[in-house]
Amino acid sequence: MSANYDALLVVSFGGPEGPEDVMPFLENVLRGKPVPRERMLEVAEHYQHFGGVSPINEQNRQLIVALEQELRSHGHDFPIYWGNRNWHPLLADTLRQMADDGVKQALAFFTSAYSSYSGCRQYREDIARAQETVGKKAPQIDKIRVFFNHPGFVEPMIESVQSCLEQIPEERRPATPLLFTAHSIPNGMADNCNYVAQLQQTCRLVAAGVSHDKWELVYQSRSGSPHQPWLEPDVCDRIQELHSGQAVTDVIVLPIGFISDHLEVLFDIDTEAKELCDKLGITMHRAATVGTHPKFVEMIRLLIEERLSESPNRLSLGDMGPSHDVCPIDCCLYSPVRPPSPSQNKND
Numbered sequence: 001m002s003a004n005y006d007a008l009l010v011v012s013f014g015g016p017e018g019p020e021d022v023m024p025f026l027e028n029v030l031r032g033k034p035v036p037r038e039r040m041l042e043v044a045e046h047y048q049h050f051g052g053v054s055p056i057n058e059q060n061r062q063l064i065v066a067l068e069q070e071l072r073s074h075g076h077d078f079p080i081y082w083g084n085r086n087w088h089p090l091l092a093d094t095l096r097q098m099a100d101d102g103v104k105q106a107l108a109f110f111t112s113a114y115s116s117y118s119g120c121r122q123y124r125e126d127i128a129r130a131q132e133t134v135g136k137k138a139p140q141i142d143k144i145r146v147f148f149n150h151p152g153f154v155e156p157m158i159e160s161v162q163s164c165l166e167q168i169p170e171e172r173r174p175a176t177p178l179l180f181t182a183h184s185i186p187n188g189m190a191d192n193c194n195y196v197a198q199l200q201q202t203c204r205l206v207a208a209g210v211s212h213d214k215w216e217l218v219y220q221s222r223s224g225s226p227h228q229p230w231l232e233p234d235v236c237d238r239i240q241e242l243h244s245g246q247a248v249t250d251v252i253v254l255p256i257g258f259i260s261d262h263l264e265v266l267f268d269i270d271t272e273a274k275e276l277c278d279k280l281g282i283t284m285h286r287a288a289t290v291g292t293h294p295k296f297v298e299m300i301r302l303l304i305e306e307r308l309s310e311s312p313n314r315l316s317l318g319d320m321g322p323s324h325d326v327c328p329i330d331c332c333l334y335s336p337v338r339p340p341s342p343s344q345n346k347n348d
């Protein structure tokens with residue numbers, strides 16, 4: 001890489017790769033989070049429904065292969081490492097390997113497009129903990145900025161929504177609701193970060209890119225205690241409401257909050273929301289997440305090159321500008337509020 005950086009680290013969430021991984025994975029995800037045990041068991045069922053395998057790890061492997069090619073073809077020959085928060089390869093093991101390989105300073109690409117405790121600060125805490133575990137020889141790691149408004153993230157989603165619109169007869173298109181979904185988070189978490197404002201910006205950009213006015217930001221994958229307010233409306237509640245209020249024939253759903261079609265997309269959207277639409281007689285068109293779209297892979301290279309350049313061209317769309325490279329001290333702070341009944345939650 002440059003004099004400063006000698007590797008790239010892809011930092012992600014991780015997912016189980018077999019039925020026996022599911023419970024220990026979920027114990028890792030929910031450690032310290034006030035989420036009822038029943039919700040954990042419900043999510044375990046979703047994973048078991050898919051043979052206990054989340055596609056997220058395979059999707060990250062594919063992203064890394066595509067990125068290796070992209071970097072090599074642009075003259076960069078530095079290695080790419082990959083470490084997860086919740087499942088193997090875990091960050092501490094990856095950082096130990098990096099140290100053994102002599103890596104001193106790496107850039108980190110987080111697979112979250114938006115700022116939130118889980119998508120920003122918690123990953124930085126995970127890295128700090130892994131560095132402590134590895135000790136003095138652990139590499140120094142700098143995070144790449146969030147990319148919610150980067151053209152390389154927005155343009156592939158414009159393409160995927162456009163191809164959904166084209167499946168709908170022209171006369172029905174203007175009335176078709178375009179629902180953008182993102183992971184619901186506790187209101188108390190949303191209050192301390194730019195998650196919602198950034199999501200709204202990305203939704204506006206994608207909707208403008210396809211010239212479609214009838215769009216809404218809704219949420220999925222809520223995991224909170226019923227006593228705690230989380231971001232709403234839920235995607236299924238909203239589809240039900242839309243159906244009650246008017247004759248809806250089609251709906252387009254884009255999981256704009258995620259970069260790949262992992263299990264939360266396959267279950268919460270492609271299974272649950274689709275079943276609801278089928279029941280209501282609505283045709284659901286699911287727009288693809290960015291995955292390994294060449295523009296998205298190119299974006300990661302451009303974000304890396306930004307950090308290597310003395311006079312970077314920091315691309316962004318809309319009016320929020322490129323996000324910070326270095327998180328301020330209070331970036332994405334969150335202290336979970338415990339639900340009133342701790343007996344509900346084994347993890348409390």
Ligand SMILES: C=CC1=C(C)c2cc3[nH]c(cc4nc(cc5[nH]c(cc1n2)c(C)c5CCC(=O)O)C(CCC(=O)O)=C4C)c(C)c3C=C
Binds near residue numbers: 013030035040183
């Ligand atoms: C308190 C907040 C959250 C709880 C509880 C929670 C539980 C939970 N999440 C998953 C699976 C995934 N979560 C992902 C991302 C993600 N999760 C939260 C918050 C909570 N999740 C946030 C804020 C985010 C970041 C969104 C983003 O910007 O990416 C992901 C995607 C990770 C990725 O794409 O890299 C998954 C998968 C489970 C199974 C779970 C427990 C029930």
Ligand SMILES: [Fe+2]
Binds near residue numbers: 118183
């Ligand atoms: Fe989550």
Ligand SMILES: [Fe+2]
Binds near residue numbers: 116120327332
């Ligand atoms: Fe942050």
